[in-house]
Amino acid sequence: MELPINTVTRGPAPAPSAAGRITGGGWMRCCADRERGGKMIVADVTAACLLPLQSGIPRTTRGVFRLLQARRPGVEPVMWQPFLHSFTRLPPPAQRLLEDPFASAGARAPQDWTVPLLAASFRHLAAGGWERRPLDLPDGAVFLATSLFPDNRMAYLARRLRAPGRKWRAVLIFHDAIPLADPHVPAPARPFHRALLRLVAAFDRVVCVSRASEAELHRLWERDGVQPAATVVAPWPVPFEGPRPAYRPPPQGRPVVLCVGRLKRVKNHRILLEACERLWREGLDFGLDLIGCGDVPYESADVFRALRVLEAAGRPVRWRGHVPEAELHQAYQEASLTAFPSLMEGFGLPLVESFWHGRPVVCGGSGAVGEVARGPGVVEADVADAASLAAALRSLLADPARRQELARAASARPLRTWDDYWPDLEACL
Numbered sequence: 001m002e003l004p005i006n007t008v009t010r011g012p013a014p015a016p017s018a019a020g021r022i023t024g025g026g027w028m029r030c031c032a033d034r035e036r037g038g039k040m041i042v043a044d045v046t047a048a049c050l051l052p053l054q055s056g057i058p059r060t061t062r063g064v065f066r067l068l069q070a071r072r073p074g075v076e077p078v079m080w081q082p083f084l085h086s087f088t089r090l091p092p093p094a095q096r097l098l099e100d101p102f103a104s105a106g107a108r109a110p111q112d113w114t115v116p117l118l119a120a121s122f123r124h125l126a127a128g129g130w131e132r133r134p135l136d137l138p139d140g141a142v143f144l145a146t147s148l149f150p151d152n153r154m155a156y157l158a159r160r161l162r163a164p165g166r167k168w169r170a171v172l173i174f175h176d177a178i179p180l181a182d183p184h185v186p187a188p189a190r191p192f193h194r195a196l197l198r199l200v201a202a203f204d205r206v207v208c209v210s211r212a213s214e215a216e217l218h219r220l221w222e223r224d225g226v227q228p229a230a231t232v233v234a235p236w237p238v239p240f241e242g243p244r245p246a247y248r249p250p251p252q253g254r255p256v257v258l259c260v261g262r263l264k265r266v267k268n269h270r271i272l273l274e275a276c277e278r279l280w281r282e283g284l285d286f287g288l289d290l291i292g293c294g295d296v297p298y299e300s301a302d303v304f305r306a307l308r309v310l311e312a313a314g315r316p317v318r319w320r321g322h323v324p325e326a327e328l329h330q331a332y333q334e335a336s337l338t339a340f341p342s343l344m345e346g347f348g349l350p351l352v353e354s355f356w357h358g359r360p361v362v363c364g365g366s367g368a369v370g371e372v373a374r375g376p377g378v379v380e381a382d383v384a385d386a387a388s389l390a391a392a393l394r395s396l397l398a399d400p401a402r403r404q405e406l407a408r409a410a411s412a413r414p415l416r417t418w419d420d421y422w423p424d425l426e427a428c429l
Helices: 026-035 056-071 092-099 114-127 153-161 187-200 211-223 269-282 297-312 325-334 349-356 367-373 386-397 400-411 418-426
Strands: 008-010 041-044 076-081 086-089 142-145 169-174 205-208 230-233 256-260 287-291 317-320 337-340 361-363 378-380
Touching: 041 056, 056 349, 056 418, 076 114, 086 153, 092 114, 153 187, 169 211, 187 211, 205 211, 211 230, 211 367, 256 269, 256 325, 256 349, 269 287, 269 297, 269 386, 287 325, 297 317, 325 349, 337 349, 337 386, 337 400, 349 361, 349 367, 349 400, 361 367, 361 386, 367 378, 378 386, 378 400, 386 400
Parallel strands: 041 076, 041 142, 142 169, 169 205, 205 230, 256 287, 256 337, 287 317, 337 361, 361 378
Antiparallel strands: 008 230, 076 086
């Protein structure tokens, strides 16, 4: 994957060890590090602290925080509490979710959208154990936002970031601007997302997860007449911890297609299900394994209805919405190939996860998906067209020798680890 690393491309001049238990001593360690001449780092990890989510942003948020804990032990995690209009230190339930979203056995698969997230914030507030943490940071400190959403923290951050004489540094990891590119996003929501992009420009450094993400950000800033911030491209590493597993050829027997992604319209499950139904009608024998939580109900419900129709017809399709890392790793090992039919992405973690496990991928070839996937072990398709997607899947499902060839090619691709990611992040702090 030929991606530029740690290079400021636009704007004005301007394997980590496993995480230990997070305790209330984080603030004291921050102060102690500063007394020793270290740099205070306060990290907004809200995305990983509300629900036991395993979608992309919560997973990378946990990964970034573990990396910071290993390299900068004094890092202080904070979360946004919308009912207090303030950041807070992590209450015990949030600490547990940041450490391990599967600490509670049998947890129900959550939905990743506004109402469940607000309900989780209220539960944290009602449970107690929280403490306000204003962003009144000393000179030279760093505030790292691992993601940013159009909620009421926008007004709070705007005041802090634009305060005259601010002498602490603000860094943002920017994922994508999909809500402004997706025509199905309701019109009343668009002004909030445009305001969010103006806020992004107030950060001192913006770390974009792909070239495509960076280009779209600058395009939107230019369209809206916004003075751009300095940006850096630092692609995500493979989010799995530990060494890369030894290559295991795709299993023999009935092939299995794995698709990892939230049940959201832009992830394009409906077209994937239609493509698979075409192949089943042709007589191809294969299984389809879907892993990913629900999203906005009216979007996820559409996928669930299609799944019920296929299940009623006896099609070998399975959905799992809530799996820990070990089970996700096993799912990749048991798959023959993966399908990633997403229409819009900021990066596309399932792509690098598939290569990590030596599995070929069927996906689109444009935007961030094309950027990350470009190379061996990939079959491109027009993922907006069920016939094209079916043809790409057929080319692997009906040809075991080609599957094996592309699997080996995928396993040989060089991939970034958290150790590779650290110098890029450290240079921005």
